Amino acid sequence: MKKTWITGLLLSLSAAVAFAQAPTKVKAGWVAAVDQIALPIALERGYFEKEGLDVEIARPYATGVDALNALQAGETQLVQVGVPMIGAVLRGMDLVAVGNYTGNAAKFGSDGTLAMVAGKDSGITKDLKTLKGKKIAASFGTINHLYTLAVLEKAGLTTQDVTLVNTPPPDMTVALLSKGIDAFACWDPVPIVALKDVPGAVEVSRGGDLIASVGYNVGTRDWVAKNGATVEKFLAAVSAADQWMRANPKAAAQVATRWIPGLKPEVAETAMQFNVQQSDRRLSANSYRALHSAQDRLHKGGFIKSTFDVNKHLEPKYIVNVMQKRPELFKDLPPIPANAAIGANYTFKP
Structure with missing residues (x-):
């Protein structure tokens, strides 16, 4: 009887441990662009797994508009998008950007891709x-x-x-x-x-630094608020992928050929040379200025009828935590100037 009880207890403990170690599932979306390839790299190289995440990557979308439509439909929980976020927010989609997938936190201009x-x-x-x-x-x-x-x-x-x-x-x-x-x-x-x-x-x-690249990891405000720890782990994983990509552009190009339909190795290698120059997951004041400048240009050109306060749709605390806890993931990047460095409660002033 005692042996049976102990066996049952051990089985229960074993099941509890297995449950506790079960990876957190995340559905992520992206666009068929070389500057977004760190997402599949994080999956292939096991960076998500190391963070305790089970990430399912959706098929590559043609544009960020398509990626946001998928997010709104519930097909994904986090997507990599840039300028289309502006139109989506103005149409009432409550989005927050939690990190860059492309850009340059150390300076404003970044359009080499x-x-x-x-x-x-x-x-x-x-x-x-x-x-x-x-x-x-x-x-x-x-x-x-x-x-x-x-x-x-x-x-x-x-x-x-x-x-x-x-x-x-x-x-x-x-x-x-x-x-x-x-x-x-x-x-x-x-x-x-x-x-x-x-x-x-x-x-x-x-390129030419004519604009600042606007490319963010984006989720709905409600999902991000309820899954902060998961968001932080996700950003740590893709930051690790970014760093590997910067150090191994040729190998990263080969990954791209497996994920972007019809992409030839020589094309991928050429594109990767430009991509690694602005593969920076960090947020800074430049990231806020980039989003503000993008919507300002579209508004002045008559392409959008109104604008919004970028502070309400950028949430830096998760990537700031990663930057503080895991500085080694960014040690190969240029330091962010003091006048562009931000904290978790940063407020941008145009």
């Missing part, structure tokens, strides 16, 4: 004024749209001087090849693919 490519017979050269009167593709409400506006501004042009065509990234290269457009702006790998696949295509602009 974006480029504009023009067709051979378009008449467009590196003299950006030649964009006048041309048909330019961008995905409205995304970071490539924002970059297009910045390129036009640098050229001294406005949207009235060109024809903007709302085009999803997967269709851009075909549109350029068929001469349905004269040029497009997009994130990697799309521009690199076009330069290889469209005879005579030319790179009109690459």
Whole structure:
């Protein structure tokens, strides 16, 4: 009888330990872009597992708009998005950004993963004024749209001087090849693919610190508030993946070929060279300024009717905790200047 009781107790304790050690499930979403590849890297290299997380990654979405639609539908709990967050918040979606997936916490400008490519017979050269009167593709409400506006501004042009065509990234290269457009702006790998696949295509602009990259780990306010410990573990895992990627760009490019449909190794390696230059999960005052500046540009251009207080939709405490507890994950990055460093209760003032 006593032996049976002890055996039962041991089994109960064993079950309790197993339950306590069961990993926390998280559904994560991302866009088919090389600058988002740290998410799959964290899965492949076991960083999520080390943090006690069981992360399921959704198929790569075409744009951040699609990723946010999936988040709203309950398909995911955390997604990697940038500019589309602005439109979603203005439409009433209560979102908070908890960390960067791309950008540069140490400075404001960071757009090296974006480029504009023009067709051979378009008449467009590196003299950006030649964009006048041309048909330019961008995905409205995304970071490539924002970059297009910045390129036009640098050229001294406005949207009235060109024809903007709302085009999803997967269709851009075909549109350029068929001469349905004269040029497009997009994130990697799309521009690199076009330069290889469209005879005579030319790179009109690459990066240039024209804008600050707006790319965040985003969740609904309610889910994030209820799962703070999970969010912190998630950010630690992807920060570890970022660091590995920065140290191993060629190997990281190979991971990208397994996750982004149709991505060739040589294209992935080229794109990764740009990506590792702004793979920084940290938040700083520059991250707030980036979001504020993005919506300000869209508002002035008439693409959005109103703006919001960025302080209400950036929640820094989770990544700040990771930065304080796990400084080794960021030791290879440039230090954040004192005037851009933030704490858990930071308030941005434009």
